[in-house]
Amino acid sequence: MAEAVARHPLRGERILVVGPSWVGDMVMAQSLLMTLKARDPGCRIGVVAPAWSRPILERMAEVDEIACLETGHGEFGWRARRALAGQLRGRFDRAIVLPRSWKSALVPLLAGIPRRTGFTGEQRYGLINDRRRLDRAVLDQTVKRFVALGLPAGEAGRGDFTIPRPRLAVDTDNLASLYRTLGLSTRPAIGMMPGAEYGPAKQWPLAYFRELAGRLVAEGFEVRVLGGPKDAAAGETISAGQAQVHNLCGRTRLADAVDLLADCRQVVTNDSGLMHVAAAVGTRIQAIYGSSSPRYTPPLTDDAEIHYLGLSCSPCFERRCPLGHTHCLVHMPPERLLEAVLGSSEAVIARG
Template identity: 75%
Template sequence: MPEARHMSLGDEPRILVVGPSWVGDMVMAQSLFKTLKARQPSSRIAVVAPAWSRPILERMDEVDEVVSLSVGHGQFGLATRRQLARSLQGRFDHAIVLPRSWKSALVPFLARIPRRTGFTGEQRLWLLNDRRRLDKTVLDQTVKRFVALGLPAEAAANGDIPIPQPRLRLDTENLVERRVELGLSSRPAIGMMPGAEYGPAKQWPLAYFRELARSLVVEGFEVRVLGGPKDREAGEEIADALPHTHNLCGRTRLADAVDLLGDCRQVVTNDSGLMHVAAAVGTRVQALYGSSSPAYTPPLTENAEVHYLALDCSPCFQRTCPLGHTNCLKQLMPERVLQAMLANGD
């Protein structure tokens, strides 16, 4: 992607989107950006987002500028937000605030952006002037809520909202360099993402990932275990002493993960941010759901198979299993996933 282009006062309309703070949500936000561009092809879109998200946003054709907000997760950072707001004054006609927190609506307000759209919540009524009421029974998916904020209120009233699928651009030169650097082979690759930032109730047992990896190697595949530094030990538990199995957790940047996932035949993943990245690069997704629901945060692709047992206690949306057994994932056996992958013909 070329360097971010700064918007001039002559560009119309000029839209500032305050983005979410999670990888998966940022990928899903592309459905909003696509909707905005489809409705107003001449629009210029800037996204206020944490610095870590720049590699994702730079792979989206619809994003014209990334504005980094250097505030740690959970921090208020009033001085930083004020400084950023001053730099944005006079540059935008419309702001769309995706998070529902009070602090997320502060920058557009301080920047005096004329129209400020968002869902009501956290006593931020006075920060927004295009306020929307969130009916969770109508807007029953995260991505629907994002897209709805880019539509007139009446157009989203019944929840029948077209959802453009996210699509991240790949960098083939970076992929070639990373494959050489990481010592990857010419075998067809399978990605595995054992992490889930939300908590262990969303994480398939590592022993199951390892058993599946062993079977896939026998079938002629290379296995790439992907994740952040926090997932390094989990990756080692899966890959230890297995041939053609690479623990890449903590060894790649987010931009590298985009390209390495795009190079995989299929991925096996918990409901996580990297699941949404894999879906957005077009790779076949085998999605594993435990405490969360595929109805609420599905992979936004037709090239996916969802594995969900729908037990009586599911979905609980808890970080840890309130019943202490996590049967929603422990009873989801590796053989089922392997059969689904081999039946796909890759």
Template identity: 70%
Template sequence: MADQAERLLVVGPSWVGDMVMAQSLFMTLKQRHPDAAIAVVAPGWSKPILERMPEVDEVVSLGVGHGEFGLRARRALASGLKGRFSRAIVLPRSWKSALIPFMARIPQRVGFLGEQRYGLLTERRKLDKRVLDQTVKRFVSLGLPLVEAERGDFAIPRPRLRVDLDNLLALRLKFGLSSRLAIGMMPGAEYGPAKQWPIAHFHALARQLIEAGYAVRVLGGPKDRAAGDAIVDGLAHAHNLCGETALADAVDLLADCQQVVTNDSGLMHVAAAVGVRIQAIYGSSSPAYTPPLTAQASVHYLALDCSPCFKRQCPLGHTNCLKQMSVEGIQRSIIADAPA
């Protein structure tokens, strides 16, 4: 089918960071098929992120919670998609994620083998984790011909989210943000505490940065509100915005920071995609597997004998991979990375 008539459906992932990394696939598809239209099936929360990606022409919201099967909702959504798409790319490896393209009778359906979904996909690819050693590589590979994908030496475009300057101005006024140069802090990590630098470390760093003339903005969801309160406690020029902003607002506020200090989290990937300088902290996860996709990053990883374990909670009970990462070391990196 000619590119100008081709319509592509991508079944997107369920995590913020993965959705940002999926933009590398969308960019690759547009580079190779500039006249094709791309629609993304995704959870409703991700719509504000997808709307900041110029490559995405349509967002198809799936009203099913994370981990929920939702057969009725999937069937209803698939019914409305019939006849509209020539090819589907399924990013998650779960059985249920391949249902919508199958029920929508999309002729070409590509994805990795997983969860016995042989009949749901027309092109089932084996995942060679040695070649496709990063999440973003796996996403991009599914948009490429098999021979090229198997080599693993293809280009990875870096995600780039649009920034709304009018919204940023409104947010600065709404929250009375300091006119000082801002350092963003993201203390959360949805995956679990084995990826979270100690809150006391964040607080000590915030104090030192404010004494050096910076403002601090703590960003995250409602679950991070208490952590944000602890970080800004007793500090002037420190703003706890956790749970106070929408995901699209976080895009604009991060773009306005000079640097950010962040765990390996979804907001880390958002920060990378708006071009801000990143101090990326890794504990139980690996910077080799999910690195910030930017040249503007300093990665902090102790690489202890027990790391990476990829566990939600430290199996040894000490989380030394994070506790032993010093405040002074992060502060020195911020100073070294500051513009002249």
């Protein structure tokens, strides 16, 4: 945890944000942090978050302090929550709790933070004392819901507020080091993110990624397949036997992915956490949506092309296709994505 700083009379409010547990959601949470800083430049923001998210939070200029909550996936973690609350006690004026779970509201309560804002959910009476009703029709995107919790209730309820775009800092020295250690070329790069932590109903077929990668190499690009250790096999399927296609899944840290994506001309990606990272470093997005909806979790950038078939069964928001065919993805051929990439101005240098 970062060192505590005593409140100065001229400083603004001390705000603790309890962050989400997914990469993409953590990136979108920056829109809330930016809103808080814009309205009170002197405020001090601390974020309670899983340890894995530190590399993302360290790239956000608005974060003054990171409080890592060390609990395993799905664990209640009473001891860890109580210990963290003890370290935070007396140091914050209010808390904003982004997740809607009961346990996520425990740390602010145990830390004695007087004002605790969050949406109603899981019988959190008493834990949340500034309770907001979630109007799904008005707050129809995840990022809107995050930002709304940082606004006065009346303003948030109208839904017509500004949503700042996330912007992650890039470490150029780290990028130069990655070029050497990973054996990357000087070709213009296209990133590919074949993973989707939520489930296979969000994943474009690996055979399509592989075909697209080969055709992009033929057009003069280098392809970087990015993801975590769980995506290593998928990356191997895409890259095996293909020169200039680098399987970096599991070979890079989350902070490395930020820098590598910033260096790509474009990315071809499922609706995933790394899609939001790419948007937050200004890279052009070719975003593929299957079971999820581009209306609910769009990449927060104007430089994106959405690929979504909008079938009668879409979006189902299921982890696996309920009908067993995933037509929302398999009916989107590699040629469509190839044309989209090559039709962009970012492709001109590679082609000639």
